[in-house]
Structures are given as structure tokens and as C-alpha cells.
Amino acid sequence: MTETQANTLYSAFTARIDAVLDALEMEGDLPPDTNRANVSVEPPRDPSHGDLSTNAAMVLAKGAATNPRALAEKIVEHLAHDPMIESAEIAGPGFINLRLARQNWIEELAAIAELGADYGKSAMGAGARVNVEYVSANPTGPMHMGHCRGAVVGDALASLLEFAGHEVTREYYVNDAGGQVDTLARSAHLRYREALGDDIGDIPEGLYPGDYLVPVGKAAAEEFGDRFQSLPESEWLPIFRAFAVERMMDLIKSDLAMLGIKHDVFSSEAALQAAKKPEAAEAWLREHDLVYDGVLEAPKGKAPPEDWEPVELPLFRSTRYGDDQDRPIKKSDGKWTYFGADLAYHMQKAESADALIDVWGADHSGTVKRIKAAVAALSEGQGEPIPFDVKLVQMVQLLRGGEPVKMSKRSGNFVTIADMVEEVGKDVVRFSMLTRKPEAQMDFDFAKVVEQSKDNPVFYVQYAHARISSILRKAAAEGITPSADGLDLLGEHDLAVIKQAAQFPREVEAAARSREAHRIAFYLYDLAAEFHALWNMGNDDAEKRFIVAQNPALSAARLFLASQIGQVIRNGLALLGVEAVEEL
RNA sequence: GCGCCCGUAGCUCAGUCGGAUAGAGCAUCGGAUUCCUAAUCCGGAGGCCACAGGUUCGAAUCCUGUCGGGCGCACCA
Numbered sequence: 001m002t003e004t005q006a007n008t009l010y011s012a013f014t015a016r017i018d019a020v021l022d023a024l025e026m027e028g029d030l031p032p033d034t035n036r037a038n039v040s041v042e043p044p045r046d047p048s049h050g051d052l053s054t055n056a057a058m059v060l061a062k063g064a065a066t067n068p069r070a071l072a073e074k075i076v077e078h079l080a081h082d083p084m085i086e087s088a089e090i091a092g093p094g095f096i097n098l099r100l101a102r103q104n105w106i107e108e109l110a111a112i113a114e115l116g117a118d119y120g121k122s123a124m125g126a127g128a129r130v131n132v133e134y135v136s137a138n139p140t141g142p143m144h145m146g147h148c149r150g151a152v153v154g155d156a157l158a159s160l161l162e163f164a165g166h167e168v169t170r171e172y173y174v175n176d177a178g179g180q181v182d183t184l185a186r187s188a189h190l191r192y193r194e195a196l197g198d199d200i201g202d203i204p205e206g207l208y209p210g211d212y213l214v215p216v217g218k219a220a221a222e223e224f225g226d227r228f229q230s231l232p233e234s235e236w237l238p239i240f241r242a243f244a245v246e247r248m249m250d251l252i253k254s255d256l257a258m259l260g261i262k263h264d265v266f267s268s269e270a271a272l273q274a275a276k277k278p279e280a281a282e283a284w285l286r287e288h289d290l291v292y293d294g295v296l297e298a299p300k301g302k303a304p305p306e307d308w309e310p311v312e313l314p315l316f317r318s319t320r321y322g323d324d325q326d327r328p329i330k331k332s333d334g335k336w337t338y339f340g341a342d343l344a345y346h347m348q349k350a351e352s353a354d355a356l357i358d359v360w361g362a363d364h365s366g367t368v369k370r371i372k373a374a375v376a377a378l379s380e381g382q383g384e385p386i387p388f389d390v391k392l393v394q395m396v397q398l399l400r401g402g403e404p405v406k407m408s409k410r411s412g413n414f415v416t417i418a419d420m421v422e423e424v425g426k427d428v429v430r431f432s433m434l435t436r437k438p439e440a441q442m443d444f445d446f447a448k449v450v451e452q453s454k455d456n457p458v459f460y461v462q463y464a465h466a467r468i469s470s471i472l473r474k475a476a477a478e479g480i481t482p483s484a485d486g487l488d489l490l491g492e493h494d495l496a497v498i499k500q501a502a503q504f505p506r507e508v509e510a511a512a513r514s515r516e517a518h519r520i521a522f523y524l525y526d527l528a529a530e531f532h533a534l535w536n537m538g539n540d541d542a543e544k545r546f547i548v549a550q551n552p553a554l555s556a557a558r559l560f561l562a563s564q565i566g567q568v569i570r571n572g573l574a575l576l577g578v579e580a581v582e583e584l
Numbered sequence: 585g586c587g588c589c590c591g592u593a594g595c596u597c598a599g600u601c602g603g604a605u606a607g608a609g610c611a612u613c614g615g616a617u618u619c620c621u622a623a624u625c626c627g628g629a630g631g632c633c634a635c636a637g638g639u640u641c642g643a644a645u646c647c648u649g650u651c652g653g654g655c656g657c658a659c660c661a
Contacts, residue, residue, distance in 0.1 A: 053604090338660070435598090441589080
């Protein structure tokens, strides 16, 4: 309760209860400076328990040397006089259940109208600069499904944090310095020779066979003519590396655009190395005895690699920070390891951020400890340790009609994001990726998603929005304008939807705090469900329809309600990067 | 062998810093459409929250162990 919170309905009542506890301290019913960390004020799961519930009496009774119900009675006494509280009751082991006066909900609806696209925004982040690094797929080919989940999860997380008051940088780390990009360059050169008319035969083992390099070869032929056709590799490798990486990044950016993803910053590993950042990091670490030259032991419990031989390498003392083993920052050929460059890269990011988040695939889980160790070591050394989170996104098992689909860049046979988006649409892809928590594995059956697309939750939410658009269109045609004037005419069943909508700001903060964007998707589903339920009441009872014949004042009020629910759905979908359609 | 993640209804999954009778969708059974989009709604049935201990007013949630599934485990990225 100590965190900064937006001025929402729920935080307002949290403050009221806090004030009551202050009063009880003054009156001696509670010991001074009672620890209230475990006090919660939140809507109960079961709506029949009221609008808000607090466990304050149960949590604080022991410290006050009394029993929960006795303390609860004292709290209730204070709350009973509040005109914004309709009733306060003690229930079960000592919960205090509050029913809020309907005025609260009417005002909340007005607040949605006033804030519009800003409704739900929070100041929680207090402008803290958060760098979210996601995707960072190697620039050796188009994006495939293996990248998709992390891309969507990272992007939604970035939007969420932004909405919750953080200053977010969306960053992509381009691994353009390792051996894989040399392979890319060689593969591109082969396609280049092919474009110039050489018979290249089968793509040799160890090069990338994918067709996507054919246009790269043609482009190179146009750009360079036959200049590099028969020169030794050393003459063209760096040139083709840069050329091909640039083309691959264009490809990746266009794939990302299909998913509605756009990064602010693309950081090049090659540029990082050219700027000697890893050297600087190494020097600092050596000064502090965090890097030393040593020999790693062969892995235990598992047959060591056949070509295993002990080699002395510069090692980072990641064991000092909880890793299982010290980690090499340079290879025996003197080049930086991925990790060696990556630790310098994280320091670079930290220079312009207050917190770092990496979104990685679960296949990198083994490297989390070392990078956390490195960031801890380096940032402690340079003042305050920087908060650093690695969000691991679990694998997606891609199926087609129940059969696993292979994904391998080497074979050149893989389902690309472009294929996926073209077949099922961006909104389905994004929403699907966000309707389960990222740390759980998921199956994604291509055929199933296409066949059952009507059952996909994204349509359920979009349908609610479409219905709202539809009714507003109809009202406009009939000359009825939504209006807040008659909101007092709304009934209990209308309020149920408002209550759900009013939770949006809470959900935003809870989701941002736990850094879990998928909560927004589930919330929207619940909100849509409330709306659909309200809509269907109109089937049985014409008085409960949005447009009530002979009652323009009530119609205007209900249309106002519908319009605001639509606003909240739009705000939520915007966080997920899913479109709020006008009609299905 | 070690590390990380997961285990909740027949299936796919939610579950708010530990809260009240564990929730949804699909599937299944029964209802609602002369009427704002039925791509919707209402109701029934379906659970030893993998298992065993522990922590406390209170555990699906936290701790320990076991079992099952996934990912990773020298200089790759």
C-alpha cells in the first residue's frame, strides 16, 4: 500500500482504510506504527461478498492483543459513517466487506469518459527508465515461430510498463559479430555467384540453404557486379557480412512490422566490439579480481565432448554471484565469447536506464545466472546495482493438425512469422501468445487455430467491441446521443459492468508490477463477458436494452455506458497490440 | 549427475504480495433468437490443485523432499 498508485477508485478506498487504521492508532486500539504490509484491500473473488474486502482485522489482531472480530467491529464503526460506503459488514474469520455507494460507480464512468485513452494509465513507474530487450534474433534469416512468443510478450510488456508510468526503450541486440554471420556471409556469397551465373550445385553442408538468400545474392550482384566473384574469401567476407546482415535485418524488421512491433534501438554487437566496450569491462573486472586466467573443469555427470582439452581462458568469477561455474569471456582464438560481449552490452544499456529487462527464450535459461552475475558485479562497482530481470519465455511447440512441425534454419524448412500472420492474422497470433503465462510451455496448432478461429478468445473480446460500435452506429442513425446526464437511471445490472471496467487501472498496475502482460488479456476477456451478459439481458427484457424505445434519457445513459466500456476495451487491446475492430 | 521452468476439471488454461464454497473456454447435457450482430447468453454435470511432509488464524499459492514433462549444461549464439 506504500507504492504510488494512480488515483483510482480502489486506491481511494485503500487510503480511507489506511486513515481508519491511523485513527485507531491514535485512539490506542492499535499499537503505534503497526506494520500494515500484509493488509490488503481488494475486490473479493465472490461478488456476493461486496465490492471491496479487507483482511486488516485478521492481520492486525494479534499485534493489538485482541481477536479479529473485535478489531473488525472497531474498524467498521469508523467506516459506517462514510457516505461513499453503503455498508460495512464483518464476515467469516474477520473479513470486512464493503459495499460502495452507487455514486462511486457513476463517477468512475465519468472518469473513463474524461480520461479516454489515458484511462488506466498509472504513475506507478514514476518515470523510471526501463530498457526492455526482446527478440534479438540472430540476423541470419527471417523470423520463425521460435521467435514469435518472445517478440509478442516483450512488446506487450514494454507497452504495459509505458502505460504504467515508465519511460521505456524497446531494444534489439543484433548479434552481427559471431561465427554465424560469417556463415551467413559465405552463404550469401554463394547465392551471389549463383546470380552471376555460376553453377553452385547443392548448398554445401554448413551453409544456410534457405531460399531467402537468393534475392540477397541477386542484390549483391547488382550492387557489386562481378568484382568479388572469384576473389579469395578474405577479400569479400567482411563486405558480404555487412551486406547480408543489413538485408537480414530489413527482413526481420518487416517480419516484426507484420506483428506490429517496432523497436526504438538496434544495438550492434560488432559496433560494441569496435568501440572496445568489452575491453573496458574486462579491464575493470580484472582490477577488481573478478576476471582471472584459469582452466575450466570438464562437465561432470555427462560425457565430456570428444575434443575436450583443458585450455586457459580469461574467466569471470560468476560463482561469486551464485553461478555454478566461472565463465570464459574470450575464446582460445582471442575473440570475445558471446558472454564476454554481452556483459559489456548490458553495461552499455545500463548507462541510459534505471532498470533492465531481457526477454529470452527458455533455451537460454542456462545463461541467466552468468549475465545476472555480470550485471550485478559491474553495476555494483559503478555505484548502485541496477535492477535487472530476465524473463524466460518457454518454448512453443508448433503443430500442424497434431503433427509437430520442424523448425530449423539449417534445413531452410521452417514456419516463418510472415506465414503465420498471413494465415491467421496478427491479432490472433498476438492474443494467443498472450493468453497463457509466458513461463509455461504451449502448443500452437496451426490447423487448429485456423479451423477454430471463431473460438479464439480474441474474437470474443473484439466482438464485444464490435457490438458496442454497432449499437453506437445505430443510435447515431436514430439521432440518440450518448449522455452522462441520466446515469442515475442505470440499474444494478448496468453497474456490474462498470465495476468490472473500474478494475482496469488495478489490473494495469498489478500486471506492470509483476511484469505479466497476459493478465491484461484475461482481464479483457472477463470484461467482455460482463458486457455480453448485459447485452443479452436485452433479449429477455426490452427495458434492459441499450436503446429503450420511448425512453431517450435511459437510452442516452446506457449508450454512454456502452461507449465507456468500449473505451476500456480499446485501452486494454492497445496494450496487447491487438486491434479493436468496429465490426466482425 | 547438476541448474532453470512447468504439473489445477476428459482437453486447453486462469487463479491478484497466502484469504472466504478453487474459476473460465472447449467437449458433454438442458434451455434462450418475430427483438440493438446467437461469433452471444442462462443453467446442469465434471476437482484428493501430481504426491508426501512443514510453516500459520488460513496454502493451489511459501519451504523441503519425491515422482512426471520441457529446456539447458566447456571457447556456439
